[in-house]
Amino acid sequence: MTDGPPTLLAAELVRWSWIGDHADDIRDALLQHLELTGLSVLAGTLLAFPMALTAVRWPRLYAPILGFTGALFTIPSIALFILLIPFTGLQIWTALIGLTIYTLLILVRNMVEGLRGVDRDVRESAQAMGYTPARQLFQVELPLALPVIIAGLRIATVTTIGLVTVTALIGWGGLGQLFITGFTLDFTTPLVVGIVLSALLAFSADLLLVGLQRGLTPWARTRGS
């Protein structure tokens, strides 16, 4: 191999010229990966929020909500994506519905734990100051619950980034498409690129959310958390 990098092992695993020739495909796969992850986590958050509020307002409903989202979470992802095909075909919806379903357990649980963790005295002070329930929720309870909620968002996002690759089996997949390419061509370069990029994506998304949490909860920094 004449176009390889200095070390022999890397020369066997990665052919750099292929990466250069397929930069557009790699970029498109990466963008689709971001799109699928972003839309699923967003949809999951929008669905999980009312579920969490219900569970906090009526504690008796928490166990059934957790049980329901937990049961969905246990379905193996390949099985779920394929079970959805008769209803939604090989469209993007199949991937999005499946991915969204898996975020629910993690998001609902952390939202509920976060909201429940708000100090009782704080809530009573807000009531005594004449806060309406909605204002109390958005201006007092949610900001205080934010670290736990964002911890849930981090887990949901990293998990989704990993799961997106599986949707390659139903015609989507983002970076997972590179796995199929590598398999079809019996060629390691796209495989290494796909694995490295999806790991990097997970890592960067996680760091970004840590940064978001620090930015949104300046008071937490002084407490060393």
Next chain:
Amino acid sequence: MNVLTDLIQWLTAPEQWSGPDGIPARTVQHLWYSLLAAAIAIVIALPIGIGVGHARRGGLLAINLTNLGRAIPSLGIIILVFTLVGYGVVPIEVALVAIAVPPIVTNSFIGMRSVDPEVREAAQGMGMTGWQLLGRVELPIAMPLVMAGIRTSTVQVVATATLAAYVGLGGLGRYLFDGLPQRDLSQVLGGAVLVAVLSLLTELVLGRVQALVVSKGLAQQSAEAAVGAKVQKAA
């Protein structure tokens, strides 16, 4: 609903229940890949988690390992190893062990660390050696979380072992990967239902095992650990 009746017909057809392509044979293959990987992962991960927890060092890495593990794209690992070493159980085992190790390390570490320092000191004050402390005090107390880690990993491994069929091996994934190109929907759905049922059964059986090996005095704690255990999504 047509899909449903076709599915039931597929699942109940007598030819599905015998021979090398039958559901029993495929289930045995599936469990073989899964249990081999779970056993290898336990042998690798338990000493690390327990050792690090006992020594009370390196905790940050042990805790973050599970989150790193979530980012492992198992399909990519299987195909990469397949491309490098060729047909056999090695590709699927490498990927399954890779996803199974992190939750076991993290949970056993957290279990060991959760042992009250006063309890450790009391045991040392009674003249216990390091090994006695580990075997008679720390491990029994850490057991609920150790088991929670093994359970999480094994369920995930059973679900992910479906991908073995993608690189030409057997297991229940065969029905998915054979049926999909043939547009044989009932076979695909049948396979998906079987994988989901096997995962749920694994979860239930390991829950029972956990109840048996955890000391009765810790049963309450065990229930809390099961709820608080780190969740991890399988492929």
